[in-house]
Each structure stands twice: as C-alpha cells, then as structure tokens.
Amino acid sequence: xxxxxxxxxxxxxxxxxxxxxxxxxxxxxxxxxxxxxxxxxxxxxxxxxxxxxxxxxxxxxxxxxxxxxxxxxxxxxxxxxxxxxxxxxxxxxxxxxxxxxxxxxxxxxxxxxxxxxxxxxxxxxxxxxxxxxxxxxxxxxxxxxxxxxxxxxxxxxxxxxxxxxxxxxxxxxxxxxxxxxxxxxxxxxxxxxxxxxxxxxxxxxxxxxxxxxxxxxxxxxxxxxxxxxxxxxxxxxxxxxxxxxxxxxxxxxxxxxxxxxxxxxxxxxxxxxxxxxxxxxxxxxxxxxxxxxxxxxxxxxxxxxxxxxxxxxxxxxxxxxxxxxxxxxxxxxxxxxxxxxxxxxxxxxxxxxxxxxxxxxxxxxxxxxxxxxxxxxxxxxxxxxxxxxxxxxxxxxxxxxxxxxxx
Amino acid sequence: xxxxxxxxxxxxxxxxxxxxxxxxxxxxxxxxxxxxxxxxxxxxxxxxxxxxxxxxxxxxxxxxxxxxxxxxxxxxxxxxxxxxxxxxxxxxxxxxxxxxxxxxxxxxxxxxxxxxxxxxxxxxxxxxxxxxxxxxxxxxxxxxxxxxxxxxxxxxxxxxxxxxxxxxxxxxxxxxxxxxxxxxxxxxxxxxxxxxxxxxxxxxxxxxxxx
Numbered sequence: 001x002x003x004x005x006x007x008x009x010x011x012x013x014x015x016x017x018x019x020x021x022x023x024x025x026x027x028x029x030x031x032x033x034x035x036x037x038x039x040x041x042x043x044x045x046x047x048x049x050x051x052x053x054x055x056x057x058x059x060x061x062x063x064x065x066x067x068x069x070x071x072x073x074x075x076x077x078x079x080x081x082x083x084x085x086x087x088x089x090x091x092x093x094x095x096x097x098x099x100x101x102x103x104x105x106x107x108x109x110x111x112x113x114x115x116x117x118x119x120x121x122x123x124x125x126x127x128x129x130x131x132x133x134x135x136x137x138x139x140x141x142x143x144x145x146x147x148x149x150x151x152x153x154x155x156x157x158x159x160x161x162x163x164x165x166x167x168x169x170x171x172x173x174x175x176x177x178x179x180x181x182x183x184x185x186x187x188x189x190x191x192x193x194x195x196x197x198x199x200x201x202x203x204x205x206x207x208x209x210x211x212x213x214x215x216x217x218x219x220x221x222x223x224x225x226x227x228x229x230x231x232x233x234x235x236x237x238x239x240x241x242x243x244x245x246x247x248x249x250x251x252x253x254x255x256x257x258x259x260x261x262x263x264x265x266x267x268x269x270x271x272x273x274x275x276x277x278x279x280x281x282x283x284x285x286x287x288x289x290x291x292x293x294x295x296x297x298x299x300x301x302x303x304x305x306x307x308x309x310x311x312x313x314x315x316x317x318x319x320x321x322x323x324x325x326x327x328x329x330x331x332x333x334x335x336x337x338x339x340x341x342x343x344x345x346x347x348x349x350x351x352x353x354x355x356x357x358x359x360x361x362x363x364x365x366x367x368x369x370x371x372x373x374x375x376x377x378x379x380x381x382x383x384x385x386x387x388x389x390x391x392x393x394x395x396x397x398x399x400x401x402x403x404x405x406x407x
Numbered sequence: 408x409x410x411x412x413x414x415x416x417x418x419x420x421x422x423x424x425x426x427x428x429x430x431x432x433x434x435x436x437x438x439x440x441x442x443x444x445x446x447x448x449x450x451x452x453x454x455x456x457x458x459x460x461x462x463x464x465x466x467x468x469x470x471x472x473x474x475x476x477x478x479x480x481x482x483x484x485x486x487x488x489x490x491x492x493x494x495x496x497x498x499x500x501x502x503x504x505x506x507x508x509x510x511x512x513x514x515x516x517x518x519x520x521x522x523x524x525x526x527x528x529x530x531x532x533x534x535x536x537x538x539x540x541x542x543x544x545x546x547x548x549x550x551x552x553x554x555x556x557x558x559x560x561x562x563x564x565x566x567x568x569x570x571x572x573x574x575x576x577x578x579x580x581x582x583x584x585x586x587x588x589x590x591x592x593x594x595x596x597x598x599x600x601x602x603x604x605x606x607x608x609x610x611x612x613x614x615x616x617x618x
Contacts, residue, residue: 070571071542103542104569243510305529305536305544306513337526338533340516371523398549401524401560 031266032202034274037210039145042092045115052113052150059114066100066118073101073121073295081291082119082137085130089138089214091145099137105302107232111140113149124292125299126231126315128322130284134215135225142210148203155200205266212270221281222274226267233260235314242310285322297362300331307338326358330365337368348372356385363392367402374405382406440464443482449617451496452477455588458613460606463492479504490594490603492610497586504530505538513537520585524549524560527580527587531562540569554581555588555616565596575600579611590614 047053066072073079079101086097098116106122117140127133143149199207208225216222275281292299304312312335320328333351336344349372355365370385386406390399443465449456450465459482466481478498483491495504500520507515515534522530528549535541544566552561559581567573575596580589592607594600 070567070573071569105542239512243512302536302542305533307516307533307537308513311512338516338529340519367525371525375521375523397546397563398525398528400548400550404551405523 031269032205032209034209034213034270037142037146037206037213039091039093039210040147041145043095045093045096047150051154055150055153056114059112059116062112063098063114063116066102066116067098069102071102071104073103075101075295078124078291078295085134086117086137086141088218089134089211089220090141091210091214093141093145097141097144103302105299105306107235109136109140111143111149113144113153115144117141121295121299122303125296125303126235126318127228127288128231128283128285128319129224130288131215131220131224131281132228132283133288134218134220135211135222135228138214138218139207139211139225141214142207143199143203145210146203146206148199148207152199152203156198204263208263208267209270212267212274216274216276216281219281221283222271223268224283226264226271229260229264229267231318233264234318235311238314239308239311242308297327300327304331304334304338309335309339324358326355326361326365329355329358330362330368333365333368345372345375349376356388363389363396366392367396367398370402370405439467440483441467447613450482450494451480454478454496454586454617455494455590456615456617457494457590457610460609463606476502476504476506478502484603484606485599488595490599491592492603492607493589493591493593495580495587495589495591497583497588500585504534507538518587520582522582522587524551524562524580527560527582527589528562528564528578531578531591532564535566539566541566542569543567552579554579554611555583555614557581557583559588573597577604577607583616588616 047056079099082099082101086099087094090097093115096115100116100118101124102118102120104120104122105125106120107126108120109117109123111117117137119137123136124133127136212222212225215225289296300316303315306312313332316328316332316335329351333348333355336351337348348368352365352369352372355361356369366385366389370382370389373379373382373385383406386402390396390402390406393399396402441464443459443463445459445462447456447458448465463482463484466483476498478496480494480496481487481491482494483489498504498518501517503515503517505515515537516530518527518530528546532544532546535544545564547563547565549560549562552559554560559579562578562580563576564578565573565575573596574593576591576593578589578591580587580591582588590607590611592600592603594603
C-alpha cells in the first residue's frame with residue numbers, strides 16, 4: 001500500500017540525496033557570518049555558461065506552467081503585497097524576482113534557479129507578522145543571490161559517478177510517481193525539480209545569514225527569522241509526537257540536515273550580529289494581518305480540515321500568542337471535532353461556545369455551536385444558534401438542512 | 408486495494424497513480440474490473456443492492472487484502488480519473504471509510520453512529536482533502552432527502568484537486584440502525600459529471616437494503 005509513497009527522506013538519500021549526503025559530512029563548522037555574505041548576482045542576471053543556460057530553459061518551462069496553474073491564489077491585493085515584499089528584501093535582484101502564491105496548505109516556500117519563487121498558502125497562515133514572511137522570502141532570495149541552485153546542480157553532477165546517477169534517476173523517478181497524495185508537490189512536478197536542488201548545510205547557513213542581513217536592511221527585527229525556524233520545528237515535533245513518532249520530513253523551506261538546535265543557535269547569532277543597537281525595528285504585524293485578513297479563514301480551514309491535530313493545535317496556539325479571537329476559538333473546536341476521540345465532542349462544544357462570544361465569530365461557529373447543543377439535548381438553545389447562523393448566512397449551502405433542524 | 412481505490416473515485420485522480428493503483432501492477436494481467444450488468448447487483452458487503460440503467464465497471468475485490476474495506480465498493484464508467492460511484496453499505500460506528508495507518512499525520516475521521524448530516528459531510532470533505540489531494544472543497548448544497556426509506560440527506564460539492572482538475576460530486580446517504588449507507592458520485596466537472604448524473608440518480612432510486 002503506498003498512498004503515502006511520497007518522496008521520503010529515504011528515497012532522497014538513496015537517490016537524489018546522494019550528493020547532498022556527501023555534502024552533509026562533518027558536524028561542527030564555523031558559523032557563516034552575515035557580514036561575509038555578498039550577493040554573487042547583480043540586477044538583470046542572465047546565465048552565460050552552457051549548462052546553466054540549459055537549466056534556465058527547463059526552468060522557464062516550469063515557470064510557464066506554474067504561472068498558469070489554477071492552484072494559484074489570484075488575489076491582486078495579496079500578490080501585489082508579495083511582489084512588493086520580495087522587492088524590498090530581494091537584494092540586488094529585487095526587481096528581477098517573480099513570486100507566485102499557490103493554494104497548498106503546507107509550510108513551504110521555494111526559489112527556483114531563474115529567480116522565481118513559489119510560496120505556499122500554508123506559509124501565510126503560519127507567519128505572525130510581516131517580518132517573519134519577509135525573513136522567509138529573504139532566505140529564499142539568498143539562495144538565488146548566492147547562486148546555490150546552479151552550484152548544487154553542478155556539485156551533484158560532479159560528485160555522482162555512473163552508479164550513483166543510476167540510483168539518482170531511480171530515486172527521482174520513484175519520487176515523481178509517488179508524489180501527490182497529501183503532499184501537494186505535483187504542481188509542475190515540483191517534487192522532481194526540488195530533488196535536484198538539495199541545498200547543502202553550508203548553503204542553508206549562507207541563506208540564513210544573507211536573509212538576516214536583508215531583513216535588517218529593510219527595517220524588520222532580524223530575530224524574527226529565528227522565530228520562524230522555531231515555529232516550524234515546534235509544529236513538526238507537535239505533529240510527530242501526536243502520532244508517536246519522530247519528526248521526519250522530506251524537504252521544507254529550510255532543508256533539514258543541520259540539527260535544529262545548532263541552526264537555532266546560529267540564527268540567533270546572525271540576528272544579534274546584524275541588529276544595530278538603538279535602531280528602531282518594526283515587525284509590521286498590523287499591516288500583515290490587514291493584508292491577509294481576507295483569506296485567513298480560508299487558510300485556517302485548509303489546515304484544520306487536514307485533521308492533523310498535533311500540528312493544527314500547535315499552530316492555533318502560536319497564532320493565539322497574539323490574542324485569542326472568535327476565528328481561532330472556532331477552529332480550535334474544529335480540531336477537536338475532527339479528531340473525534342472520546343471526550344472531544346465536549347471539548348469542541350466548549351470551544352464553539354467560547355467562539356460565539358467574540359464579535360468576529362464566523363457564521364460556521366454558530367452552526368456547529370447549534371449542532372453541539374442539539375446533540376446535548378438543548379434544543380431551544382440550538383434553534384437560537386441555528387437562527388443566528390441563518391441570519392448571518394441566509395444563502396448558506398446547507399440552509400435547507402439547518403432550517404429543518406431549526407424547524 | 409480494490410475498494411480502497413474508492414479513493415481513486417472519492418479522491419478523484421490523485422490516488423490513481425500507477426504504483427498505487429489496482430488498475431496497474433498487482434493483478435498479474437487480469438483486469439481488476441468486472442462488468443456490472445443492467446440487473447439488480449448487490450454491492451459492498453451485500454448490504455445494499457442497486458440497478459444501473461446501463462452497464463458500469465465494478466472494481467473487483469481482491470481475495471486477500473488488508474486494505475479493503477468490506478462495506479465500500481467502487482464503480483466507474485470511464486475510469487476513476489473521470490468518473491466514479493462509490494457505495495458504502497452499512498459502515499459500523501467507529502469504522503473508517505478508508506484504510507489508514509494510525510501513524511499518518513493527517514487522518515480521515517471515523518464514522519460515528521450519532522453523526523448528523525453536516526458531520527458526515529465534514530468527514531467526507533476531510534477524506535477528499537486528506538487522501539484525495541483536494542486543495543479546495545466547496546459545499547454547494549446540503550439538504551434533507553429520503554433514502555432507503557428513512558430521513559437521509561443529499562450533499563453536493565465540488566473540489567479542485569492537486570492535478571489541477573475541478574471535480575464535482577453528489578452524495579445521497581442515511582444512517583440506518585446506526586450504520587452508514589452512502590452512494591457517492593464524483594466526476595470531472597466538465598462534461599463527465601452531467602453525463603453520468605442521470606445514471607447516479609437512477610441507481611439511488613433503485614437502492615434497496617438487504618432484507
């Protein structure tokens with residue numbers, strides 16, 4: 001049975017990871033200092049070497065496919081916002097970058113060798129402020145500015161002998177065939193493309209360092225990039241611990257080889273190094289929330305309905321660090337309801353009744369509140385909740401059913 | 408995996424990968440489909456019988472499989488990427504419509520006998536999102552509808568899957584004596600949904616519980 005026969009860590013190690021594994025030797029190495037990180041690419045970069053030109057051609061095809069995908073979120077306000085953001089933290093290539101937002105409920109973002117980035121909607125859900133999002137985008141820009149994709153591509157081809165190339169292709173082929181279920185990387189065969197660009201530990205450290213520098217220059221608190229990392233690790237641990245297994249992941253926006261703890265130490269040191277004492281930084285939380293506010297319910301919905309209670313609960317609690325509201329309480333209830341273990345119906349009911357107290361409670365909170373009351377035998381209160389739901393959403397798709405219940 | 412391949416229906420395309428599919432490798436050259444003729448057919452574990460207005464292809468149950476759910480059976484007209492009907496014939500409380508490992512991070516909720524129609528609809532939505540790779544799922548309608556002689560429901564929906572195709576579906580279902588009975592139709596939104604909807608409606612009308 002292979003419903004989750006996605007590109008696992010093992011297949012990466014056997015296959016595409018052959019070179020990456022070779023690179024990831026040695027445990028201790030000096031931290032790469034942001035001050036030493038100069039961009040290797042200026043504005044309007046075009047490749048001149050033959051192999052890189054070939055790679056660009058492939059990538060231009062991929063971009064064409066991605067830019068026409070109906071998985072993209074085509075909200076002009078948000079896409080403009082992302083474009084402006086990469087324009088402010090993209091270093092010398094800022095004006096050359098393109099950025100696409102795909103509706104994929106995963107914590108991920110990636111930069112392609114030709115300077116276009118794909119951000120998954122799941123990333124926007126998890127960022128607590130604009131500085132965090134800028135940090136991720138700056139990190140990805142760093143990979144481009146330091147020419148990591150072409151370097152790792154060349155490195156891999158140099159280091160892999162004939163035998164390894166065979167297994168590499170097998171690994172990629174296997175990965176490409178298996179990707180899809182639940183892992184959402186079928187978009188333009190992203191899985192295959194990404195397996196060709198496994199960044200080394202050193203490259204990740206470089207991108208971290210340059211990212212810290214870029215967001216500092218744009219006036220964001222550099223420490224937010226470390227906070228993103230902490231949130232990612234925390235969420236993965238919560239999800240894995242919930243299913244009683246160890247944290248494991250194929251690839252994500254910070255490839256996993258550096259030990260999370262070392263990475264954290266280095267990121268905090270990078271942030272400290274670039275922070276200018278006395279300078280005022282702004283995480284621009286209000287502007288961030290205002291911009292993504294219109295799609296936040298959708299982002300939460302996409303996440304919670306995957307029924308990954310460990311990750312969803314962690315995520316909601318992280319967002320609630322900035323204050324609980326009706327939306328978060330409602331989705332907390334949804335996490336319990338979908339988990340559906342003994343006692344979860346009571347937990348869910350409590351969250352729904354807490355949610356409807358807030359003025360921003362979504363209509364769906366009233367509906368589920370009503371259903372919970374109905375199941376508890378509190379019919380009159382249930383009817384009132386259903387009436388409220390119908391008042392808020394008169395043309396709800398399930399209005400016919402709810403009316404019968406409210407009858 | 409045969410019945411589990413309801414995922415291929417249920418899940419639209421995503422699960423119909425050659426490596427995973429019973430359409431492909433593991434049948435040693437035999438077709439894993441048989442013909443469902445225009446005559447009363449008992450489906451799933453036999454808890455339900457239906458008559459189709461024209462022949463459909465039923466996915467055969469395999470003899471030894473840990474991954475099949477006895478109460479789930481899939482039919483298709485043009486192949487699981489394009490259209491399919493899934494029968495759920497009396498799923499018990501606490502059971503799941505699909506085989507899944509406990510260690511999966513993302514889980515399809517199990518059925519409970521006390522579920523209301525919105526809860527069943529939500530369970531189905533998670534099935535599409537968790538196992539079918541749906542990135543968008545829109546409920547178009549949820550309304551009461553008599554089914555198998557009891558008060559059932561009809562759910563209409565559409566979903567965008569990670570193969571970038573929009574699919575559309577209709578489920579008619581009911582809980583009878585604490586067990587879940589569903590007939591679920593899911594097809595590419597363009598052409599295939601409308602083309603086979605009359606078949607689905609006729610099948611639903613013909614559905615009878617085992618006596």
